[in-house]
Amino acid sequence: METFVGLRAGAAEHCHALFRVRTSFDDVYMAVIRSNYGNEERAVVEVERERFFALWRRDPQGSHAAYADGSMLTWRVDGRFDLATEGFSFGEYDPVPLAEVRCAGGETPWVALSDGVIRTVWLAAHGASCFPVECRVDEAPRLARHAGTGAHKWRRVAELIPVAPA
Template sequence: MQTYIGPCDAVGGRTLAVFKVGTRQGDVYMSVGRTEFGNEERAVVEVRRDALVGLWRNEMPGSIRAPLRRSTHADAMRQKLELADEGFQFGAHDPVPLVEVRCRLRPHLAPRVVNGTAAINSTSRPYVSIVDGAARTLWLASQGAACFPVECSVAEAPLLARLAGMPQSPWLRVSEMLPQ
């Protein structure tokens, strides 16, 4: 992983896996920590910004996306982006948490014509849902971060790594990054 710095001691005696991400504003720091349980099931994948954002767009069908852009939630998102900007300013001594995502496949039915006969082509469309950190994702994208680490389940890590992962950057379990 090109953004992974290593384990670092944090406030409160916790040890965090810390990452350094390059942006137009300079380097910013992100982290993930061990929890009481589930560290074997949590993975970190270093993703390409454009690929992740493209998969995130697939989360909602096009007919739903347009009205959401015009919603009154613009002020709330602006406030969240300001908080993300502030959070990223604290530096390595207080890194922001990784964005948590889900990467899945959704069945996709597409009409087509074969030899003059209407047919349905059944495929699957990959998508990413952002569980925690939409403002952080938008902030990183707007600041030109080419890649950054995200957290997902181990079961979804291979798909996310294949679709949006950095080449030659293997995903890792949190337990591998932060052994007890």
């Protein structure tokens, strides 16, 4: 994976996989944490911004349509945008969590975000061409095929973080 940096010990002795995302703002850092369960069922997919947003715009519920269809001008009016700027400013020692997404649909796949909407539009607004997201393992192949970076395959959280720290 292009954005994967490696493993880091985090707060409360949790190990996390660290990712560096290049933006016009600066390099910013994101992470996924190994939990006590479900690491085999959670996956990280590195997505291309434009392909990802195209899938997000197809969300039949349209719960975040204003963000998926938005622009820098519309995103900045959300008060949480500045909070994302602050969150990303802490760097690799306090990385922000990956956005959590669902990728569904058969011949016409779509994406919905369950967590991380503002982080995702912040990355887009700051020119990130690709970034990692978290999804269910059974949805990872579809997401990688339709929005992935191509040469980089998705990985289970359990593969990225093989064992919890002792």
